[in-house]
Amino acid sequence: MRMSIPLVRLPSLELIRGFVAVGRRMSITLAAQDLCITQSAVSRQIHALEEQIGAKLLVRGHRAISFTAEGERLFRSADGAVQQMQDVIGEISTTGVPRPVTLSASIGFTGLWLLPRLSRFQQRHPGVDVRVSANNGLVDLRRDGIDLAIRYTSPSLAPAGAIQLFGESIAPVAHPSLGIKTLRSERAIAQHTLLEFDDERHQWLQWPDWLAAHGLQQVKPQGVLHFNQYDQVIQATLAGHGIALGRLELIQPLLDTQQLIQLAPALAASETSHAYWLLHGDDHSRDAVRQVAAWIESEAQAQRLRR
Numbered sequence: 001m002r003m004s005i006p007l008v009r010l011p012s013l014e015l016i017r018g019f020v021a022v023g024r025r026m027s028i029t030l031a032a033q034d035l036c037i038t039q040s041a042v043s044r045q046i047h048a049l050e051e052q053i054g055a056k057l058l059v060r061g062h063r064a065i066s067f068t069a070e071g072e073r074l075f076r077s078a079d080g081a082v083q084q085m086q087d088v089i090g091e092i093s094t095t096g097v098p099r100p101v102t103l104s105a106s107i108g109f110t111g112l113w114l115l116p117r118l119s120r121f122q123q124r125h126p127g128v129d130v131r132v133s134a135n136n137g138l139v140d141l142r143r144d145g146i147d148l149a150i151r152y153t154s155p156s157l158a159p160a161g162a163i164q165l166f167g168e169s170i171a172p173v174a175h176p177s178l179g180i181k182t183l184r185s186e187r188a189i190a191q192h193t194l195l196e197f198d199d200e201r202h203q204w205l206q207w208p209d210w211l212a213a214h215g216l217q218q219v220k221p222q223g224v225l226h227f228n229q230y231d232q233v234i235q236a237t238l239a240g241h242g243i244a245l246g247r248l249e250l251i252q253p254l255l256d257t258q259q260l261i262q263l264a265p266a267l268a269a270s271e272t273s274h275a276y277w278l279l280h281g282d283d284h285s286r287d288a289v290r291q292v293a294a295w296i297e298s299e300a301q302a303q304r305l306r307r
Helices: 013-025 028-035 039-053 069-092 107-124 186-190 207-213 230-238 252-256 287-306
Strands: 058-060 065-067 101-105 130-134 148-153 163-167 170-174 193-197 223-227 243-247 275-280
Touching: 013 028, 013 039, 013 069, 028 039, 065 069, 101 107, 101 287, 107 130, 107 148, 107 230, 107 287, 148 287, 163 287, 193 230, 223 230, 230 243, 275 287
Parallel strands: 101 130, 101 148, 193 223, 193 243
Antiparallel strands: 058 065, 148 275, 163 275, 170 243
């Protein structure tokens, strides 16, 4: 039989909010930053909640904290309740200021694919504000207030409900000023610098895989420049610093205007290994979110038809 306490004995929302903030981050320091208060204030909230409940909720180690059994049970319930309040209050806010649609995507995707197209959305939907969050880290869409996200992954790892936008084709590209028409000989590679994207998780985006697939793994280029962001690779290519492996779907406008030239056919295998997927942060999106999502899908469809 479930036991309940009178409403008057329920701990204050301030104490529950502090506990949830700590539980979401598993860090008093980060929770304090989220709540814009001091670490000591958060610690006092946790102690006060433990005293009111009469149970220890957290185990404090030297550099980490963890839940007690009672704390984990309370967090599961409190986190869901607080999240529901966040969602509802966000929807019924009476400030009169429209909530922007927050869209999360990687830095490279944002700079190369999203931003060049965003003006078309603004022309079609001038009353919808969009906030772009460009980062390469994984986020909890609902917890972090993200309405839509675009992620790069394989079909087997794509989250349930994700919508595939388009796949990926990889081929070498260069600026016309380099005077290269094709990249099929050892001499062409030996005379130029290769621009390398340092991402060991995706070997097919790096030169060793491409060279090996074409029997050119023994060729030494004039030099190699390394970058940790893909948009930096393309900026260096546009500046004429060398040859890059182009992610053709992302740089299609640059190929159309001949700012970059494709030097060899795309590897067939790269078209099915990974793809770009659209994720919704909420199953019941508001109208503005649905409009942005529909626009992204229409742009992606146009992209697929062109390849």
